[in-house]
Amino acid sequence: xxxxxLIANRGEIxxxxxxxxxxxxxxTIAIHSEIDRESMHVKLADQTICIGHATASESYLxxxxxxxxxxxxxAEAIHPGYGFLSENIYFAEVCEACGxxxxxxxxxxxxxxxxxxSAIKFMKKLGIPTIPGSNELINSxxxxxxxxxxxxxxxxxxxxxxxxxxxGMRIVISEETLQNAILIAQTEAKAIFGNSGVYxxxxxxxxxxxxxxxxxxxxxxxxxxxxxxxxxxxxxQKFVEESPSLLINETLRRKMGKIAKNxxxxxxxxxxxxxxxxxxxxxxxxxxxxxxxxxxxxxxxEMVTGIxxxxxxxxxxxxxxxxxxxxxxxxxxxxxxxxxxxEDPNKDFLPxxxxxxxxxxxxxxxIRLDTYIYSGYIIxxxxxxxIIKIIAFGSDRNExxxxxxxxxxxxxxxxxxxxxxxHEKIMSNIRFRKGTVSTNFLSRYIFGKQQEY
Ligand code: ADP
Numbered sequence: 001x002x003x004x005x006l007i008a009n010r011g012e013i014x015x016x017x018x019x020x021x022x023x024x025x026x027x028t029i030a031i032h033s034e035i036d037r038e039s040m041h042v043k044l045a046d047q048t049i050c051i052g053h054a055t056a057s058e059s060y061l062x063x064x065x066x067x068x069x070x071x072x073x074x075a076e077a078i079h080p081g082y083g084f085l086s087e088n089i090y091f092a093e094v095c096e097a098c099g100x101x102x103x104x105x106x107x108x109x110x111x112x113x114x115x116x117x118s119a120i121k122f123m124k125k126l127g128i129p130t131i132p133g134s135n136e137l138i139n140s141x142x143x144x145x146x147x148x149x150x151x152x153x154x155x156x157x158x159x160x161x162x163x164x165x166x167x168g169m170r171i172v173i174s175e176e177t178l179q180n181a182i183l184i185a186q187t188e189a190k191a192i193f194g195n196s197g198v199y200x201x202x203x204x205x206x207x208x209x210x211x212x213x214x215x216x217x218x219x220x221x222x223x224x225x226x227x228x229x230x231x232x233x234x235x236x237q238k239f240v241e242e243s244p245s246l247l248i249n250e251t252l253r254r255k256m257g258k259i260a261k262n263x264x265x266x267x268x269x270x271x272x273x274x275x276x277x278x279x280x281x282x283x284x285x286x287x288x289x290x291x292x293x294x295x296x297x298x299x300x301x302e303m304v305t306g307i308x309x310x311x312x313x314x315x316x317x318x319x320x321x322x323x324x325x326x327x328x329x330x331x332x333x334x335x336x337x338x339x340x341x342x343e344d345p346n347k348d349f350l351p352x353x354x355x356x357x358x359x360x361x362x363x364x365x366x367i368r369l370d371t372y373i374y375s376g377y378i379i380x381x382x383x384x385x386x387i388i389k390i391i392a393f394g395s396d397r398n399e400x401x402x403x404x405x406x407x408x409x410x411x412x413x414x415x416x417x418x419x420x421x422x423h424e425k426i427m428s429n430i431r432f433r434k435g436t437v438s439t440n441f442l443s444r445y446i447f448g449k450q451q452e453y
Contacts, residue, residue, distance in 0.1 A: 001024060001025070001026060001314075001315075001318050002026050002076045002077045002101070002314070002317075002318055003026065003027060003076060004026065004027045004028070004029060004073065004074055004075045004076055004077075005017075005021055005026050005027075005028055005029070005075060005076070005077045005078070005079055005103070005314070006028075006029040006031060006066070006069060006070045006073060006075035006077070006078045006079070007028060007029065007030055007031070007041065007045070007078075007079050007081065008031060008060065008066050008078050008079065008080045008081070008084065008085055009041075009060065009079070009080060009081030009082075009083070009084055009086075010032065010033075010036055010039060010041055010060060010372075010383065011039075011041070011372050011383065011384065011386065011387075012370045012371050012372045012386065012387075012388070012389060013081040013082055013083075013294070013296075014030060014041035014081060014372070015040050015041050015044055015370070015371075015372050016299075016310055016370055017079045017081060017310055018030070018041060018044045018045055019044075019310075020308065020310035020311045020314060021314070023308075023311060024311055024314060024315075026314070027046045027047070028044075028045040028046050028047070029045060029046070029047045029048070029049060029069065029070070029073045029075050030042050030044070030045030030047070030048045030049070031048075031049050031050075031051045031059075031060075031065075031066060031069050032048060032049075032050055032051070032059070033050070033051070033052055033053060033054045033055075033056075033058070033059035033060065033382075034050060034052070034053055034054055034059075035053075035054040035380045035382065036054075036059075036380070037050070038377065038378070039372060039377075040371075040372035040373070040374065040377075041372060047073055049069040049072070049073060051065040051066060051068075051069055052065055054380060054382045055382060056084065056382065056383065060084045060085070060383075061084055061085060063085070063088075063090070063091055063094055066078070066085070066091075067094060067095070067098055067100070070098070070100050071098065071100075075100065076100065076101060077100060077101035077102070077103055077314075077317060077318075078095055078100055078101070078102055078103065079103040079313075079314070080102070080103065080104060080293065081293075081294065082293050082294055082295060082296060083384060086104065086293040086294075087110065087114060087164075087291070087292055087293055089107050089110050089111055089114060092104060092105075092106075092107045092110060093107050101317055101318075102317075103271070103313060103314060103317040104271050104292060104293055104317075105267075105269055105270060105271050105273065105292045106268070106270065108267075108268070109267045109268060109269050109270070109292065110292050112267045113267065113289070113290040113291075113292050114162070114292075115161050115162060115197075116159065116160075116161045116162070116163065116199070116288075116289055117135065117136060117137065117161045117197070117199050119287075119289060119290060120133070120135060120287070121135060122266075122267075123263070123287045126262065126263065126266055128259055128262075128263065128287050129284070129285060129286050129287065130286055130287050131201040131202050131204065131278065131286045131288070132152050132201065132202045133148075133152065133156075133199060133200055133201025133202060134148045134199045134200045134201070135199070136199065137161065137197045137198065137199060138158075138182060138198060138199055138200055139182070140178075140179045140180075140182035140183050140186070141179075145178065145182070145200070146175060146178065148200060149172070149175070149178055149200060150175070152200070152201070152202045153202065154172065154173055154174055154175070154203075155171055155172060155173045155203040156171075156172050156178075156200045156201065156202060156203055157169060157170070157171050157172070157200065157201055157202075157203040158170040158171075158172060158178075158181050158182055158185040158198050158199075158200050159185070159198060159199055159200070159201065160185060160188070160189035160192075160193060160195070160197065160198050161189075161195065161197040161198065161199055162189065162193040162194075162195040162197065163189065163193065164193070165237055166233065166235050166236025166237040167188060167189075167192050167193075168185050168188045168189035168192060168193065168198065169185065169236055170182075170184055170185045171203055172200075172203075182198060182200075185198045186198050204278050204280050204286070205280070205281065206281060206438035206439065206440055207231075207278040207279055207280050207281075207438055207439055208229060208231045208245065208247050208278070208279045208438055208439070209229070209230040209231050209233065209238070209276065209277075209278060209279075209439055210227050210228070210229055210230075210245055210247065210248060210256070210276075210277050210278075210279050210285065211227065211228050211230060211274050211275065211276040211277065211295075212224050212225070212227055212228075212256060212257050212260035212274065212275050212277075213225040213228070213272065213273075213274055213295075213298065213301045213309070214260050214261060214264050214269070214272070214273050214274070214275060215271075215272050215309075215312055215313075215316065215322055215324060216264050216265075216269045216270050216271065216272075216273075216316070216322065217270060217316055217320070217321055217322035218270045218316075218319060219321055219322075220265075221321065221322045222261045222264050222265060222269070222322075223261075223322060223324040223325060223326045223329070224257035224258070224260050224261050224326050225257075225301050225305055225307065225324075225326070225329055226243055226244045226253065226301070226304060226305065226329065226331050227243065227244060227245050227248050227253060227256065227257075228241050228242070228243045228245070228297055228300060228301060229241065229242050229243065229244075229245030229246070229247065229248075230297060231437050231438050231439050231441065232426065232432075232437060232439075232441055232442060233439050233442060234349060234442050234443075235349070236439075238296070238297060238339065239338075239339055239419075239426075239442065240336065240337065240338055240339070240423070240426055241297040241300055241336070241337045242300060242334065242335065242336045242337070242397070242400070243300045243301055243303075243304045243334070243335050244304065244331055244334070246397070246435035247279060247283070248279075252283065252285075256277060256285060257326060259275070259287075260275035261326070263275055263287075263290060269292075270316060271292075271313060271316050271317060272293075272294055272298075272309055272312065272313045272316070273290060273291060273292050273293070274290065274291045274295050275287065275290050276288045276289050276290065276291065278439075281438075294309065294310060294313055296339065296386065296389070297337055298310070299335075299337060299368065299370055299389060299391045300335040300336065300337045300391060301335075303332075303333070303335035303368065303391060303393040304331050304332055304333060304334065304335045304393070305329050305330070305331070305332065306332055307324060307329070312324070333393055333394055333395045333396065333399075333400070334393070334394055334395075334396055334397040334399070334400040335391060335392065335393045335394075335400060336391070336392045336397075336400045336401065336404050337389055337390065337391045337392075338389070338390045338392075338404060338408070338423040338426075338427075339386055339389060339419070340386075340387055340388035340389070340390060340411075340413075340418055340419055340420055340423070341385040341386055341387065341418065341419045342379050342385045342387045342416050342417065342418060343385050343417060343418070343419055344417035345417075345419050345421065345422040347417075349419075350417075351381060351385045352379075352385075352416045352417035352418070353378075353379045353380060353381035353416065354378065354379060354415055354416050355376065355377070355378045355379075355415050355416075356373055356374070356375055356376065356377050356378075356379065356413060356414065356415045356416060357375070357376075357414045357415035358375060358412065358413075358414035358415065359373065359374060359375040359412065359413055359414070360410065360411065360412040361388075361410075361411060362390070362406070362407035362408075362409075362410035362411045363410075364403075364406065364407075364410075365403070366392055366393040366394050366399070366400070366403040367390065367391070367392055367393075367403055367406075367407045368390075368391040368392075368393070369388060369389070369390060369391070370388070370389040370391065371387060371388040371389065372387070373387050373388065373413075379416060387413075387418070388411075388413075390404065390407050390408070390411070390423075392404035392407060397435070401427055401433065404423075404427055405424070405427045405428070408420060408423055408424045408427065409424075422446070425446055426442070426446060429445060429446065431445050
């Protein structure tokens, strides 16, 4: 096992990783920006190093500073968490060149999945279902794109090939708006991902977002875990997740899980990862992407399986053999996660920053909180708005919902705007209670919009 790990992240995930390291008896080094001196991950770590100014490009994305911090502190490995450098191939290469273990997949595996078009092409070769689409970059001033869209059939969706977090996407209902949508998506993609490349695919009507957690060791053993249903989204970003999904029966679970395993095998994947699918109204499923890192919503899988995914991830990076067998994993109950963001849901999710003047956190049976905030903490406006993950676990879905409702009622955050009230609405919504929710649920049934587009 490693003796020291540097955590190249902040927020709740940095705290989560530090906790896993403590249980594995591994010393931790927290890096932080100037503005994050009082952040929880800095308080929890064994050693701390300030690596730069507040802006992410000068701190959590600053590769030379992070590598220097790892070398000075004698870290043998770097855990990138999610976001920031977690899917940055160059960073993984630099770590390798410096003799530091990157806790994630090999750069070769990352390369195969980093670009969505290449990933989709690869899936086609493997015979895995993908959504009908251009399968190549498109351009707004080529007439070919109109032919492709017509052949696919409207509505179509324009997506960024380097996309993430639901950004750089535009739904197009007819030919008239296609050109403009491509231009907007390209501009957004360039600004956010530094790559303006976009493609189009069929817009699936009211799908479910279903994903499979996989774990793989360097000896070729791979396991998949029960699915997560991440259909409750705002602006194509996950907002509430649950496991297992009401949509998936045991046969479909095994089928999709096996496909996720095959994908991992085909790219010689070693570490934890997630294969994402859209499932349409007829239960046809299509690969959309693979995330080659730990995900925000990993916690619900931990609750329903009893497996500590972050500890497993670290053990896999240290060369341990995987001791999990998919067939033997039991679904212990039901789990739901609510992402509490520092945002104003009444102002189109405008990020909210500032001092938390009062904070009461919920507890009791079946409630887990993954957070980094505390009373008196000042939330900076520089980073992601996720502040608390409330994870409820129950023997069945109803108990998980009731416990979540109790937690949402107990929690009190003063000083900033949060999404708590919106989560309360979701939990009490009749459609949600019945489990009949697809990806347009929030816009249609909570915000009352007729169409998602
Ligand atoms: P990102 O990497 O930005 O998260 P994804 O490709 O994973 O992008 O898609 C995010 C979400 O966007 C999906 O869960 C789904 O709600 C929506 N989406 C993406 N592609 C389609 C599609 N072809 N049809 C309908 N919805 C889609």
